[in-house]
Amino acid sequence: MDKVWPTAHRGPAANPAAAPRGADLAREALRAARAAAAGRAAGSGGRTHSVTGRGRRRRRWSGPGPDDRDPQPFGRLVSRVAMDRGWSPRLTDATVLGRWPQLVGPDIADHCTPISLRDAELTLQAESTAWATQLRTLQRQLLARLAAAVGPDIVRRIRVVGPAGPSWRRGPRHIRGRGPRDTYG
Template sequence: MSKDEETPDEAHRADGLDLARAMMRGAVAPGLPGAPSGRRKRKPGSPTRRARRGSEGGMSGAYPDDRDPQLLGGEVGRLVDQRGWGLDLQVRGVFARWTEVVGEEIGAHSTPETLADGTLVVRTDSTAWATQLKLLAPTLVKRLNTELGHGTVTVVEVLGPLAPTWKHGGRGLRDGRGPRDTYG
C-alpha cells in the first residue's frame, strides 16, 4: 500500500483529502466502505422526487414547459383563445379607434353603441348626421368588415340624438298636447 492510499479506518485528516478520496472511491466503486451510499436522506418538509415531477411524470428539461413562469402576453392570448373572446376584443378595439376607422369628420359626430348579430348601432349628435350616415352605411359596412373580418357587420343602424323628455313626475296624460304656451 502506498503512502497516498489510506484505509477507511484511519482518522479524519484536517486537510480534507480523506473526504475527497472517499468521494472518488464511491464514484468508481460504490460498494467500498467509506463511499457514499448514493441515497441521501430527505430533509423534513422538502418535496420528494415524485412530487417535483410534472403531471406527465418527467423531470423538467432545458426548454420551458407549462410549469415554468410564462410571459403575461402569451398567457392572456391563451386565455382569450380558450374563452372565445377574440371577436369581442376586436369589436372593442374598433369601438376605441372609431375615429381612426371611419375618419375624423364622421368620428367627431357619431359613436358606436353595440354590435350584436351583425347589426351595428351607431348614435349621431344631430339628425343631419344621422341622414348622412344612413347614406354612407354600405361604405361603413365595407370598412368595418376589413377590420373585423368578412361578414361580421351586415347592417348599420343609425340613430339620431336622444331627444329631451317633457314628462316630469309620476303622472301624465296619455294624449296630452305636451309643453305649450298656456299664458296667452
C-alpha cells in the same frame, strides 16, 4: 421493584440500535425517493424526462427556434388567454366601440356615437337627422372600413338612429298625450 414498560411506550431513545441515524437515515430517504420516482415513471407509460437515463433527452434551452418557454409579447399572451376562455367575441365588440374614431375617421366620429354591437349589427346614434341621413348613404363605405380593420364578419349591418326628441315629462305626475305641442294650433 422496577416496572417494565412495553416497547411501544419506550420510543427510539429506549432502544438506540433500532432507530437509524446519520448516514443510515440519509440512505433510507434516498431509497424512498428513488422508489417514488420509479413508481411515477411506471405510471406515465415508461417515459422518463431525465437528462440522463433511458428515455427521451429533454432540452434545457429553447435553442434558435421559437419555443413556448421563450418570452412572449404581452398582446400575444392576452389574445391566447382570450381565445382559451371564449372572450374573443366580446373583445372584438369592445375593439369596434372603443376604437371608433380610429376606425372611421375623426369627421364621422365627431357626428355619431356607436351604441351597441349585437349579432353583427352596429347601432349608431347620429347627432342630427341630417347626419343620420348622411350615415345611411355612407353605410357601404363604413362596412368596408370596419371589415378591413377588425375582420370581415364582425359588422355586417349598420342601423342608424337619429337624435331623440325632447322629453316633456317633468316631475312624478304627468298626463298622457302630446304635451305642450297640442296647444300650438
